[in-house]
Amino acid sequence: MWKLLIADDEPKIRRGLAKVLPWKELGIELVGEAENGLQALELAEERKPDILFVDICMPFVDGLEFIERLRQTLERSIVIVISGHDEFRYAQQAVKLHVFEYMLKPVMKSKLETVVRKAVSELEQKRSRQSCRA
Numbered sequence: 001m002w003k004l005l006i007a008d009d010e011p012k013i014r015r016g017l018a019k020v021l022p023w024k025e026l027g028i029e030l031v032g033e034a035e036n037g038l039q040a041l042e043l044a045e046e047r048k049p050d051i052l053f054v055d056i057c058m059p060f061v062d063g064l065e066f067i068e069r070l071r072q073t074l075e076r077s078i079v080i081v082i083s084g085h086d087e088f089r090y091a092q093q094a095v096k097l098h099v100f101e102y103m104l105k106p107v108m109k110s111k112l113e114t115v116v117r118k119a120v121s122e123l124e125q126k127r128s129r130q131s132c133r134a
Contacts, residue, residue, distance in 0.1 A: 002123055003031040005049035007040035007066065008082070009058045013105070017053055017082070020109055026116060037061025044070055049077060051119050054099075056083040056090050064090070067097045076126065078119045082107055 004023065008014050014033045023030055031047040034040035036059040044052065052070070056063040067079050081094050084105045091102050100122070101115045 001029045002027055002050040002120060003047060004028050004051045004053070005032045005034065005040065005043055005047065006030070006053045007034040007037065007043075007058065007063070008053070008055040009035050010055075011035070013055070013082075017112075021113055021116060026113075027120060028116070035059075037063065037066040040066055041069060044074060044077075048074060050123055051078045051080065051116070053080050053082050056081060056085050056094075064093050064097065067094070067099065071097065078122060080115060080119065 006014050006017050008017070014035070018030055018033065028051065031049055032043040034043050038060040040052075040054070040058070041061065043049075054063045054066060058066070061069070063081060063083070070077065070079070078100045079097070081099050081102045082105060083090065083102070086104055094102050100119055103111065103115065
């Protein structure tokens with residue numbers, strides 16, 4: 001089962017993302033929700049998620065700094081940015097940090113499911129390549 005962490009300062013968004021898709025059917029377990037970047041870092045370190053939904057604007061540590069710090073310990077995690085900001089500089093920085101996808105709020109359920117399925121496929125390919133090397 002793959003592990004998912006949601007980091008967004010808006011409770012309504014976190015709840016919506018937690019309930020929008022049939023996570024178990026997708027082989028995903030929701031392992032935590034964070035309302036700010038510091039809490040997200042602590043949860044990520046503790047629970048080692050495979051997939052993270054990250055907002056750009058969060059208190060204490062913004063999404064971009066969070067991703068930068070996350071990459072130091074969980075470089076193989078897939079980060080999907082879900083943001084209300086369509087400014088090019090945010091997307092550009094996210095690309096430099098190797099995010100998997102940059103999605104704008106509000107996110108359509110079908111689009112989110114497509115991206116999540118693509119992420120799971122990528123994780124399965126990585127796992128397969130690692131087991132071939134072992």
